[in-house]
Amino acid sequence: MKKIFYLIFAISSLLRSQEINSEYNLDFEKLTLEGMPQDWFEWGSLSCAVDTVNKISGRYSISITSTDKTKFGSVAYSLPTYLKGKEITLEGFIKTKNVIGQVGLLLRIDKNNDAIEFDNMSLSPVTGTTDWKKYKITKPLHNGADAVYVGGIISGTGKVWFDNFNVLIDGESILDYSEKVLSLNNPDNDTRFSNGSNFYLDSPSKKQIDNLEKLGILWGFLKYKSPYVAQGNYNFDYELLEKLAFIDNDSFEYDLEKWKESLMNTPPYLGSHYYLDFMKFSLNPIFENEVVFPNMKFNDDGLKLIALFRYWACIEYLFPYKDMTDSGWKGILSKYIPKFLAADDELSYKLLLIELFKETGDSHAALYDLGKCIDEYFGLxxxxxxxxxxxxxxxxxxxxxxxxxxxxxxxxxxxxxxxxxxxxxxxxxxxxxxxxxxxxxxxxxxxxxxxxxxxxxxxxxxxxxxxxxxTGSIKYFVDNKPSHMELAEDVGYIYPASLKRNEITEIIKKYKNKKGLIFDFRCYPSDNIVYTASELLLPARKEFAQFTATDLQNLGQFRFKNTASTGHENPDYYKGKVVVLIDEQTQSNAEFTVMAFQVIPNVKIIGSQTAGADGDVSKIILPGNIYTMMSGIGVYYPNYGPTQRIGIIPDIKVFPTKKGIMQNKDEILERALLYIKYNN
Structure with missing residues (x-):
């Protein structure tokens, strides 16, 4: 049995490769040649042992003994991720002896290397000496999870035994599941259009464009709002392709209405969504189970329309800044349907996607995996x-x-x-x-x-x-500035792009007695210093941002959900002047960090407007094995002032001049030094 310590993602690739298997070893009865429970692994810094005496039934239980109160140990098992339902329950028997600390069952669900659900019974732990007793914990089940872990855990000293685990999905034991039931209505088994859509439309009429627009709008609505689609009962891309054949029918609008009725005639589905999830803490959307069509033919009009409609729906229901687009979002489909139908080669298709992304006015909508043809178009x-x-x-x-x-x-x-x-x-x-x-x-x-x-x-x-x-393909200008240095007039200079992990704390302490500190955010930080730096610069906790997000029950509606604060009661905070340098290079995490710095006493922001793309990003996958990003949550000041598109506005505006360039001067930095020296 492999021993795995500390980092769960160290085992993730192994666990994700586990084959679908209805033979579970939840009672520890199957052992490896080394005498340990098959398919179970140790997690933590304590060893597990099989016990043939203390058991609830069968031949074996498993035990963990600890003599060090600072350590924890766990025995864990990875479940297959194809299980679907609203909630997952872990049951198991526990026996303890002289436990000082806590013991509990363990249930964890991971997605994108993030624990989106976690319970170790920390609110009702087992302690002391107890006889065998059955316990259970329940959490929401998320479709598309990277991993689902169950097990038992001890933290502290003492001894614990675990036996006879069971897992239930919506009250039904997974021991009763069959692969046939699990694969029923599985969109992954739908192969109708595996080799392309076979839909081609040259010189579309106005009626055809109008009908395609109505189809795209309804398809996007049903994809994210229909309870049937949410449960993963359809490959909804293929449902769209089926409907394309009927756009010339006189009854097309009536047929669309009937389609809508058939997929909406049930109460809202409150479980997880086949095509969508949300990060647990940041709340930005995660788009799931999207077919990439890697072998797409670029004259395939059906697949191109999937790309257009899919992206449109992502922005329509999940983009927090839809109302800030330049030309409005509702008219995008009618504008781009003829263009996508006319783009019959790879370059035309991909350039058109860039035009479409540009409509969002979101700098996060960068270009990824667009291939050599795009690289050559702009120049290698x-x-x-x-x-x-x-x-x-x-x-x-x-x-x-x-x-x-x-x-x-x-x-x-x-x-x-x-x-x-x-x-x-x-x-x-x-x-x-x-x-x-x-x-x-x-x-x-x-x-x-x-x-x-x-x-x-x-x-x-x-x-x-x-x-x-x-010319050449090399990077001629390498950013090799040091992470920090001392400047004239008793000033410390910090360049976040060169920071080593956790280095910022020692730098600020080193410069504690300086007259001024300059943080140059005309770059992207190499370490996340939003909280570590500002906590040393603030006398008390301060709120600096708030966020909007949507959710499954209110898709397309964005409400203020969370706030961000930094600092703590700290009479020993830095009391000198703090200057933050910004310009168009300041984007995303850099902008968010500057927002946190804006609540620091004696701070001054100097430079020019930033990029105006703040907040966590969400990945959107499109046909042709292409992906882009979008800003996934709304970021605002505590007074509801927006940052998207506006960026950070400096207190003192400074723009480089031609004269300054000729003299090789950094005029923004010089203005910062002037401010620290003369306070103006």
Missing amino acids: YEAPIEIKFIENQVVVSNFRGVDGVKLGDEVIAFDNEDIINRIARIKKYTIASNGASENRDVLRKLLCTNKDNVIIRFKRKNEIYEVKVK
Whole structure:
């Protein structure tokens, strides 16, 4: 038997590979050659032993003995994850001797390396010396869980015996389940459209587009609202493909209404949802059981419509900022149905997806796994030149090995393409929450090409000149700033992108007597310092954010659910000035951390508008083995002020200037030092 300590995810790959098996060893009667219960594993720092004397029935029980009050030990078993139902119950017999601490049954459900349900009887533990007694615990059962663990646990000292476990799904023992019952109506067994939809529609009429729009809207509604669909009774992608064949029927609207009635004529289903779950603490949605169609043919109109309708429904019911989209979300289907039907090759399809993602105005809707054709479209190689938008010009801010170029030179053409036209072409496929993040991401692609050498045209004052530049796929500009350093005027500087894990605490303590601290968040933090740093900088606990989320019973309605606070009673908090630097590079976790820092006494935010994409993300999978992300929860200030698209607005606005670039100055950092020195 394998011994596994501390980290449950160390065994997850092994446990997920367990075959479906109706032969469970919940009574410990089957032993391995080593004499330990088959399929059970030790979890913790204590060893288990088989006992042939103290048992409730059969030949064996299992025991754990502890002489160290600081340790815990557990014996655990992984159940197959295909079990479906509203709730799961673990029953088992426990006997104890001289237990100081606690003993209990153990039930844990994991998803995405997160324990979404957990019970170890900590609220009603078994202690002292007790004879055999039956106990039970119950938790909600989640479809699509990565792992379901049952077992027994001891924390503290003493000895415990466990025997005759049983697991029930909605009151029915899993020993009575059969694989035939479990696979009944299983969408995974539906193979109707495994090789494609066979639906093709050239030059659609207005009526066909209107009917497809009605179908897409209803399909999305039923996917997330129908109790039958929620229970996993259908491959709902395939149900959509079946309906496509009838869009020309005169009775199409009537048929849709009847379809709706047939799937909604039952009380709401209060169990888990086949296509959807939520993270236990952050509450952002988890999209599940979505078919990726990895061998998709890009002229398959049915699969392309699945991509459009699936993404539309995700945003319609699960995106907290749907009302902040530029053109509204309701009209998206009628706008994009003709475009998706016309996109008959891989590049056209994937560029169209980018256009669709862009409609959300969410910088988190980045591009993932879009393949080589998209990489080649934007360019596989880049010039060894860094650029910034300065005073409405594209200006050189750094370069490597390019003769004749100077800092501050304006780029006016790239590969014989006027830079203004090039910006407009790239901007069409740049997903961003606001203008600041859009400019940032346009610049990342602006000097990319598929050529080994490229001609770049520059302007310096009134002189225009061209340089032939060698390109490459390497990263020319490595961010190698140290995590912290001392600056002039008794100031400590901290760069979160370079922080080692838990290093921030020691840095702040080291700089405790400095006149000022500068936190440079013009980067993405390498460690989560939202709470560890601010707790050393605050005199008391302060609320700094609140969150909106939806749930299965109210899909599409977002309510304020949780708040975030940081700090504690701390008379020894840092009392010097705190300056936070921000710009368009400040996004997501960096923005959330800055929000926490905004409640620090004597804090000043200096720089320019941030990216405006805050909060945890949710992954959306689409046909063609493509995935994207969306902001999964709404993030707001305690006064209900939004951050999405707006970002963090600085107290002191500072923008780099062309003169500063030419002099190789960091004007935002210089302004921070000026503030600390003169308090203005």
